[in-house]
Amino acid sequence: MKHLKSLNQYLWKYRWRFFLGILFIILSNYFRILAPQITRFVIDAVEQQLPGYQGAKKTTYDWVVYFLVEHTRSKDFGQLVLLCGLVLLATAILSGFFMFLMRQTIIVMSRHIEFDQKNAIYRHYQQLDLSFYKKNRTGDLMNRIAEDVSRVRMYTGPAIMYFVNLAFTISFCLVYMLQANPKLTLIVLSPLPLLAITIYKVNTIIHRKSERIQALLSKLTTTAQESFSGIRVIKSFVQEKAQQDYFEKNSEEYRQNTIGLAKMEAIYFPTMALMIGISTLLTILIGGIYAMQPGSNVTTGMLAEFVMYINILTFPVSAIGWTASMIQRAAASQKRINEFLDTESRIQQPADAKRPEIKGNIRFDKVDFTYEHTGIKAIKGMSLEIRQGEKVAIIGRTGSGKTTLAQLLLRLFDTNAGTISLDAVPVTEIDLKHLREKVSYVPQDVFLFSDTIRNNIAFGKDQADEQEVEQAARAASIHQEIMSFSQQYDMVIGERGVTLSGGQKQRISIARALLKNAPIIILDDCLSAVDAKTEKTIIANLAGFLEGKTSIIITHRIFSLFSFDKIIVMENGRIAATGTHEELLKTSEYYQYLYEHQQEEKEDESEISGIRENT
Known part of the structure; x- marks a missing residue:
């Protein structure tokens, strides 16, 4: 993250969008996380209507669900289900509305940052002296202001949004799961440490590969730019085939590296699916055993609630890998951008610059x-x-x-x-x-x-x-x-x-x-x-x-x-x-030689002109 610290100035500049976006993420997740508790309440209420119901210990609810429980005690079964269904619809609408606002603040903020960063890089490029341009290739300069900035935008927008989203989603789920049954929660989430180790190992490889890929992309862009600029020379020397072979060689190296990175990233999603599947199985298996024990507070509704929590966690946990990959790529790109932004021009504006009347001496x-x-x-x-x-x-x-x-x-x-x-x-x-x-x-x-x-x-x-x-x-x-x-x-x-x-x-x-x-x-x-x-x-x-x-x-x-x-x-x-x-x-x-040589050229030109006129 040390390379991404330079982006903090932009996050502070658009802090109101940033903090409002976080607030909307919290609200969106809060209303989404109420659905499992309402489902638990409804299933338990249905179960209570069944013959031979033994009853479980009283369980706790969020204050919104608790308010719903207290105001539906006197309702008959049909009214209870209808009311809970309407509440579920309302929470889904509110969650979706705040999700819309979340994207309107954070994703739009990332576009503003992209705009500012491209302008800052272009402005810095113009301030650098000619020595810098003699040492660096145009294709590389173009790649840093285009491709690298686009990857950094994925960090300031989607990566931050998904990271904060998954942080609050996981936090809400953990709080409510621990509140419902701490022991079952720990068993269900036991695969997560293995997941964390996998993410750490894969991220290290992704970061290294991302830096290599960006360097290769710059080389590929430079090759294309030089070929297009010098197309007349290439054609006049009949070097199309040689240039094509050279481009294909660079392109093949880039392809091999990007495929390698894609294969590495492909490890994430199957791993996430495996961990989620194991957690779901543990929930049903161990939760079912607890539910059958006399005096247990684990109900059928709670099992359904935990399964819903696991499903809610599916995307955030899967997005850990995706988000980590975006952050790693952005860090590699920002490192390349910082290398140029940290380059100071040797031609500096004087501290006490003078503006004299210049006559021409x-x-x-x-x-x-x-x-x-x-x-x-x-x-x-x-x-x-x-x-x-x-x-x-x-x-x-x-x-x-x-x-x-x-x-x-x-x-x-x-x-x-x-x-x-x-x-x-x-x-x-x-x-x-x-x-x-x-x-x-x-x-x-x-x-x-x-x-x-x-x-x-x-x-x-x-x-x-x-x-x-x-x-x-x-x-x-x-x-x-x-x-x-x-x-x-x-x-x-x-x-x-x-x-x-x-x-x-x-x-x-x-x-x-x-x-x-x-x-x-x-x-x-x-x-x-x-x-x-x-x-x-x-x-x-x-x-x-x-x-x-x-x-x-x-x-x-x-x-x-x-x-x-x-x-x-x-x-x-x-x-x-x-x-x-x-x-x-x-x-x-030297001046004599130059003058005589020039005079001879003029005489030759005059003779040729005379011959042409006579002809």
């Missing part, structure tokens, strides 16, 4: 950074200053640390050493939301949501109007293509923008960043999928749009048509050279 001072999950040192002792309104290009080979700079500036990661400042305020002291609101970022790995084009562009700005969306799309040179679509800006794109080309996705992502209109804009290799003509158009549009903004364009190409205030060449996490286009052509071998 950026300073890196002896910054070091190493990726924890790989151990790669991406940035090594870097110092860099970018003034407000400057347009800076960062060029370098793959893995030189260009993208890492952008992510450090946004505090998607924190530096291992050194400081990064915006307008002389360290980013670690700035309110996270305020910091990220002031930076428009187009990541290298473009991501679009499965939504309309309009909503994807307007994602970074609340309540953006249609004119603003179109203006940003024009600046990113995507407006004309959007207008050619059947539904234009209202067209819903597929998952991750699968219905669009790479260049279209990049330009919609650029439009999203431009619409945000932040004082700092970072474009991370966002023109790699567009053709030369479109690239020129976008650069021409950006020149005016970026006026007055601090702009950082990360690229592996040289934009000769764009006038940069500063170009930074990076190599192995360090700044290899800094200067203007003309200066770097004289001082940087």
Whole structure:
């Protein structure tokens, strides 16, 4: 139960539903438990009418039944049976009514808790840093917020309801059985200790198997999610059969474990039925012997009462195994949920967060950074200053640390050493939301949501109007293509923008960043999928749009048509050279090589175009 303690906050939040549910359980069981006593009274009253009746010692009744006994003494036999029948009907109706209220409080409470818990997990997921997502798979994250939370709901709803129900049912039965005949009660319930031992042993196995099954389900979900996301790669490499075999292997392991758990749980119900059957036989056998003894207070009505008690106990005692199984599964699932909820983000909101006016002055001072999950040192002792309104290009080979700079500036990661400042305020002291609101970022790995084009562009700005969306799309040179679509800006794109080309996705992502209109804009290799003509158009549009903004364009190409205030060449996490286009052509071998290689590509493209025109 230690893993389920974290749910107490929700039980307290909905305490009125919880305590009312318990009250309704008590009332429902109380009115249900009166039926055996009324039956005993009726059978004994019938028996008293038989010839040769010897009579038994006076037995005790609940106050309700005692009130009925006292007010039917003067009634004839027919009236007595009729009145008792009406009372039985009334108790059954009351028991059913309170059972309905019981479910309306506790089961509804469990749905509220499920809603709150899913929101809490999703909220926590969004607060975690990128390192967490690099170490954990999407399928596992999805499984914990869906399947695991559903199993926990079975604890906060049905398991609690049935546990409290069986506790009060057993308590009422024991009290009235002991009140009627303690010796017979102990004999009848003697199989219960063996039942308790069986439950304990089986529960231990169920808990272990439940944890294993949930881990396998996460693995299965991850496999399916990755296959669906990468379906184009799978088909292009003709790996459908291999992926199918891999999925079947994981699915078979999950099947074997779930079948093993089902077999273990199947032990419960036959065991319960056996114990109940033994108790019924003991009631009839030993109770009958006592009833035949002279002067015994055991009557035929009492035997019928005890048999009814045993039948009433059938479901609660059977539900012990079912309830225990639900609790064990919920504990295993909650343990998995707690593992993530207890994970703290390495990127923490500053205690005294500042919200300075950010104009765009950026300073890196002896910054070091190493990726924890790989151990790669991406940035090594870097110092860099970018003034407000400057347009800076960062060029370098793959893995030189260009993208890492952008992510450090946004505090998607924190530096291992050194400081990064915006307008002389360290980013670690700035309110996270305020910091990220002031930076428009187009990541290298473009991501679009499965939504309309309009909503994807307007994602970074609340309540953006249609004119603003179109203006940003024009600046990113995507407006004309959007207008050619059947539904234009209202067209819903597929998952991750699968219905669009790479260049279209990049330009919609650029439009999203431009619409945000932040004082700092970072474009991370966002023109790699567009053709030369479109690239020129976008650069021409950006020149005016970026006026007055601090702009950082990360690229592996040289934009000769764009006038940069500063170009930074990076190599192995360090700044290899800094200067203007003309200066770097004289001082940087890598920049010279890149420029010459790019010029050769342009000449080749011109020759091919000329040949096509002549043809």
